[in-house]
Amino acid sequence: MIENxxxxxxxxxxxxxxxxxxxxxxxxxxxxxTNSVVAVSTNEVSEVLRDENGKAMVPSVxxxxxxxxxxxxxxxxxxxxMRPETVISSIKRLMGRGLEDVKSISxxxxxxxxxxxxxxxxxxxxxxxxxxxxxxxxxxxxxxxxEDQLKYKVEKAVITVPAYxxxxxxxATKDAARLAGLEVLRLVNEPTAAALAYGLDKxxxxxxxxxxxxxxxxxxxxxxxEKGVFQVKATGGDASxxxxxxxxxxxxxxxxxxxxxxxxxxxxxxxxxxxLVTGRLAKECLTENDEGSFVLEFNDKTSKHQxxxxxxxxxxxxxxxxxxxxxxxxxxxxxxxxxEVKGVVLVxxxxxxxxxxxxxxxxxxQEPLADINPDEVVxxxxxxxxxxxxxxxxxxxLDVTPLSLGIETMGGIVEKxxxxxxxxxxxxxxxxxxxxxxxxxxxxxxxxxxxEMVDQNRSLARFTLKGIPPMTAGAARIRVxxxxxxxxxxxxxxxxVTTGISQEVAVKPSYGLSDDEMATMLRDSMVHAKDDxxxxxxxxxxxxxxxxxxxxxxxxxxxxxxxxxxxxxxxxVVLNKLDETIAGTDRDAINSTVEELDRTTQIxxxxxxxxxxxxxxxxxxxxxxxxxIES
Amino acid sequence: xxxxxxSTHILPENNHKGVQPCWSCKGPTGKTDLFCETCHAVQPPxxxxxxxxxxxxxxxxxxxxxxxxxxxxxxxxxxxxxFANKTPKEKSLSQQQAVSLNQAFEVVKDPLLRADYLLQVSxxxxxxxxxxxxxxxxxxxxxxxxxxxxxxxxxxxxxALSDKARRDVRDCIKSMAKAFTQNDLNEARxxxxxxxxxxxxxxxxxxxxxxxxxx
Numbered sequence: 121m122i123e124n125x126x127x128x129x130x131x132x133x134x135x136x137x138x139x140x141x142x143x144x145x146x147x148x149x150x151x152x153x154t155n156s157v158v159a160v161s162t163n164e165v166s167e168v169l170r171d172e173n174g175k176a177m178v179p180s181v182x183x184x185x186x187x188x189x190x191x192x193x194x195x196x197x198x199x200x201x202m203r204p205e206t207v208i209s210s211i212k213r214l215m216g217r218g219l220e221d222v223k224s225i226s227x228x229x230x231x232x233x234x235x236x237x238x239x240x241x242x243x244x245x246x247x248x249x250x251x252x253x254x255x256x257x258x259x260x261x262x263x264x265x266x267e268d269q270l271k272y273k274v275e276k277a278v279i280t281v282p283a284y285x286x287x288x289x290x291x292a293t294k295d296a297a298r299l300a301g302l303e304v305l306r307l308v309n310e311p312t313a314a315a316l317a318y319g320l321d322k323x324x325x326x327x328x329x330x331x332x333x334x335x336x337x338x339x340x341x342x343x344x345x346e347k348g349v350f351q352v353k354a355t356g357g358d359a360s361x362x363x364x365x366x367x368x369x370x371x372x373x374x375x376x377x378x379x380x381x382x383x384x385x386x387x388x389x390x391x392x393x394x395x396l397v398t399g400r401l402a403k404e405c406l407t408e409n410d411e412g413s414f415v416l417e418f419n420d421k422t423s424k425h426q427x428x429x430x431x432x433x434x435x436x437x438x439x440x441x442x443x444x445x446x447x448x449x450x451x452x453x454x455x456x457x458x459x460e461v462k463g464v465v466l467v468x469x470x471x472x473x474x475x476x477x478x479x480x481x482x483x484x485x486q487e488p489l490a491d492i493n494p495d496e497v498v499x500x501x502x503x504x505x506x507x508x509x510x511x512x513x514x515x516x517x518l519d520v521t522p523l524s525l526g527i528e529t530m531g532g533i534v535e536k537x538x539x540x541x542x543x544x545x546x547x548x549x550x551x552x553x554x555x556x557x558x559x560x561x562x563x564x565x566x567x568x569x570x571x572e573m574v575d576q577n578r579s580l581a582r583f584t585l586k587g588i589p590p591m592t593a594g595a596a597r598i599r600v601x602x603x604x605x606x607x608x609x610x611x612x613x614x615x616x617v618t619t620g621i622s623q624e625v626a627v628k629p630s631y632g633l634s635d636d637e638m639a640t641m642l643r644d645s646m647v648h649a650k651d652d653x654x655x656x657x658x659x660x661x662x663x664x665x666x667x668x669x670x671x672x673x674x675x676x677x678x679x680x681x682x683x684x685x686x687x688x689x690x691x692x693v694v695l696n697k698l699d700e701t702i703a704g705t706d707r708d709a710i711n712s713t714v715e716e717l718d719r720t721t722q723i724x725x726x727x728x729x730x731x732x733x734x735x736x737x738x739x740x741x742x743x744x745x746x747x748x749i750e751s
Numbered sequence: 752x753x754x755x756x757x758s759t760h761i762l763p764e765n766n767h768k769g770v771q772p773c774w775s776c777k778g779p780t781g782k783t784d785l786f787c788e789t790c791h792a793v794q795p796p797x798x799x800x801x802x803x804x805x806x807x808x809x810x811x812x813x814x815x816x817x818x819x820x821x822x823x824x825x826x827x828x829x830x831x832x833x834f835a836n837k838t839p840k841e842k843s844l845s846q847q848q849a850v851s852l853n854q855a856f857e858v859v860k861d862p863l864l865r866a867d868y869l870l871q872v873s874x875x876x877x878x879x880x881x882x883x884x885x886x887x888x889x890x891x892x893x894x895x896x897x898x899x900x901x902x903x904x905x906x907x908x909x910x911a912l913s914d915k916a917r918r919d920v921r922d923c924i925k926s927m928a929k930a931f932t933q934n935d936l937n938e939a940r941x942x943x944x945x946x947x948x949x950x951x952x953x954x955x956x957x958x959x960x961x962x963x964x965x966x
Binding site: 305306346347349351452508509510512516517518542543544545546547603605606660663664667668670671672674675678679721722724725728729731732733735736 | 769770772773775776777778779780781789790791792823826827830831832833835836837838839841846849850853854856857957
């Protein structure tokens with residue numbers, strides 16, 4: 121299919137057909153904390169891609185062999201018990217996080233972290249890896265699964281992220297996709313994707329709540345669905361609250377019992393990894409059964425543990441209540457009441473826990489919906505959106521910022537520039553001033569979060585606007601502009617208004633990768649990185665050239681009579697030439713022919729403008745005349 | 752390949768009844784056109800007022816459902832999701848269009864922001880930079896209510912205050928609509944300040960309630 125596109129030649133005057141092959145190339149990926157799922161959609165029917173056993177979920181677990189090869193999925197999960205030092209799981213919880221964050225994540229983490237600046241690094245099989253690289257390995261495995269089954273090369277994807285993911289975590293996810301050789305068409309929030317999966321099926325209208333309790337994150341979103349528009353009204357959540365915490369709670373209880381039996385024990389991170397598997401088993405068991413018994417075995421000592429559903433509910437009640445509190449806040453944000461919610465959609469494996477279902481049902485006063493497998497619903501929605509973005513769709517997603525964005529002002533107080541739940545894309549500006557006489561530079565500190573003080577929020581980036589001319593305090597006018605795109609990613613600019621001195625930074629999060637690091641990783645990950653770059657530039661040049669050609673064809677079609685035969689022929693010759701160069705692979709030739717076409721059509725453009733203005737003036741005159749007659 | 756540098760030389764801007772060259776096909780487009788009539792390329796958002804952008808009459812009294820329908824319809828055509836396969840220039844223009852549209856919708860749908868904006872475009876000082884209240888009646892009322900809020904020790908008391916504030920908000924909006932219809936901008940401005948205070952009060956009752964629940 122791809123080869124065909126290269127050779128495709130069409131008659132001059134005809135609009136080139138869209139790349140027939142390109143459209144089918146986008147997949148939807150739910151990159152989860154515990155499990156990941158990949159799906160593809162054709163004609164608005166989404167199909168989850170399964171392995172030979174019919175299993176859709178790929179455990180988000182990576183094992184690293186001594187030679188550096190990455191093993192992803194079920195096999196890696198099995199290795200977790202045998203060779204825990206080579207295996208990493210729940211890496212999503214560390215996306216876009218620094219060392220300090222990792223320490224503050226609740227519970228004992230089964231990671232061996234390397235001290236250092238910026239993004240956290242993990243020690244695994246004798247190597248040091250960032251969460252971005254590890255996530256890239258998971259994405260690569262999903263991409264391969266899709267390519268094996270679909271029998272074509274996959275280069276584009278919609279990847280879902282928790283609505284509550286901050287800027288650093290979103291950027292990290294995008295970076296991971298790049299490393300895996302995937303272009304991210306759009307980062308879509310998980311609850312929004314889930315709503316999309318439901319919305320198409322049910323043709324529903326009204327306000328829906330999406331309660332998404334995943335392995336590592338909790339999200340609650342309120343969406344209004346109306347005539348194909350999915351409008352997120354409000355969203356909230358906790359980026360470090362999920363099913364993993366249920367496992368932890370059970371494990372802590374078991375360890376307490378063990379301490380009573382054997383006294384204090386020192387646990388390595390590998391011991392914890394293995395013990396957490398037992399914690400998870402217990403959770404899954406108690407989801408189905410009223411009680412269960414489990415065994416913990418390390419340091420050559422075996423302990424037996426009995427646990428009932430009742431005890432499990434008691435251990436996790438606090439966690440469940442935290443999610444309900446967040447639901448209440450989000451309803452208030454949207455100025456809605458629980459009984460105004462038309463349906464509650466459950467997403468994420470952890471919503472199978474009976475206590476969770478019970479409390480959600482009580483709070484919203486209705487039985488929650490779970491018709492679509494809660495483990496697959498997000499990937500289903502992601503695939504639908506991938507198709508919508510490449511092929512087109514009648515549906516539209518309108519999303520919001522999950523957290524407020526602001527900058528630090530005097531005394532460490534945060535001035536909010538974009539409040540949470542603002543529709544994206546959005547651009548907002550705010551003016552600040554200097555507080556010292558003769559101040560020539562201003563440090564800009566960008567933060568994300570709802571609290572009043574800087575140190576209670578998440579630091580996103582710092583940069584300095586230099587070259588402010590010395591003025592008295594308060595005279596300079598520094599205009600800071602925040603831009604959030606449709607992926608929820610932020611760019612910040614600062615400008616001194618009276619002089620026009622400006623600076624713009626794409627927010628490279630404090631815990632992100634530097635451009636150099638990213639470049640090195642890309643080099644390491646792709647032997648043919650240079651070729652890939654060439655191919656991308658060539659594709660871009662072709663797309664641009666086709667746009668120019670189409671524009672000229674449209675103009676000829678409508679205003680062709682403004683040209684004499686010679687002039688028209690001249691333009692057609694260049695159009696044909698451009699068509700030929702597009703079919704070739706010489707990027708410079710394409711670009712220079714586009715410029716040639718531009719020069720050749722200049723007189724044509726001028727005549728069209730003259731005609732347009734003439735018509736406008738005539739129109740205006742008639743209007744004036746009519747007005748004069750009326751008055 | 753820079754398309755802009757050549758296109759702007761053909762004609763100086765602000766020339767001739769809002770006819771501008773399309774950045775893509777260089778033909779004439781109208782100032783408020785979203786797409787070029789000839790080549791269908793998306794156009795930059797341009798400087799038009801928020802009401803005009805949403806295609807609704809410039810008035811305080813708006814039909815909220817109608818407004819939302821217009822907004823959705825425009826987003827359907829302009830949102831960056833519709834341009835995922837297009838050139839970087841078109842992607843960027845669609846983003847600018849969607850940003851302008853979101854901004855317009857945010858202002859027009861919210862009574863306080865809408866009132867402030869209407870005052871500003873009518874040549875009256877808006878209220879966004881007014882941090883002090885100098886209406887003695889409002890000042891007195893604000894002090895009394897705030898005192899009552901501070902003294903409220905249970906949720907029922909706070910709820911009573913916030914219920915009253917919500918009713919006041921509704922009445923205030925009604926009066927404001929009347930003031931704007933009668934073109935009494937001074938009265939409208941006074942009411943807008945009152946609405947600003949009431950909105951803030953509602954937020955405070957909410958925070959106070961949260962504190963009481965936490966205890």
